[in-house]
Amino acid sequence: MMGSSYFYLEFLMTWLSVLVQTGYKNPAIFALEYTLVPDASYPTQIEEVLTSYAYVLRVARDPSIICVSGDSAGAMLVLSLLLQHNGQKPALAVLISPWVTLISGSDVHTASDYLAMPQLSRYGRQLAGSRISVTDPLVSPGRCKDSAWWKRASPSRGIFITYGEDEVLAPQINELVDVLNRAGIIIESKKEPGGIHAWPVASLFLSSGDDERLDGLRTMTEKIRTKIPSR
Secondary structure, three states: OOOOOOOOHHHHHHHHHHHHHOOOOOOOOOOOOOOOOOOOOOOHHHHHHHHHHHHHHHHHOOHHHOEEEEEOHHHHHHHHHHHHOOOOOOOEEEEEOOOOOOOOOOOOOOOOOOOOHHHHHHHHHHHHOOOOOOOOOOOOHHHOOOHHHHHHHOOOOOEEEEEEOOOOOHHHHHHHHHHHHHHOOOEEEEEEOOOOOOHHHHHHHHOOOHHHHHHHHHHHHHHHHHHOOOO
16 A cells, blocks of 8 residues: 555665675665556566566575565465465565454554554455455465465475564554464574564664664564575
């Protein structure tokens, strides 16, 4: 509904700097400017994601050096990409506060988070549009309970999820982590104490000290380093 790759430009440039600082010689970040609702609905966004991933594969020439990432709706699109892409999977997925279930009965309002459940439900229905049910796993990945499907979808070196303890989406993210654990894939998660939705992004913009501003980015980068060593 809102946001763009330009909004995330400082975040992405900072992440690039952190990647260099941790030893990567030539890191690159591809940011997709996908179409927002209500200008378009399913399948527009996932088709844009699939096309973009195919482009990244052509450039990288090796899926073992690719990490896919996103926050909130972007992380949901990453999960949709994994469930729908039938070719070479990326090495790793690093997700920030994924909005995994478009309309979920487990979402709980919190005093500290800035998300609101009525707006989430409205945006979810706009994203699904008239071509697919809002409960279909292709558009709402949290609805997928099929362990075999998740095993086929999983990146070769697994999935890492970080999210806030006090965010509205925490219950549905907990449910996804449980599903992925039962599927037997490589899944790690970090629940930030007192954290709100997309806390690594919020911390970069709102915190005053460098350590606090970069904590989320450093956490994710260290996880990438353990899974995709620099060459």
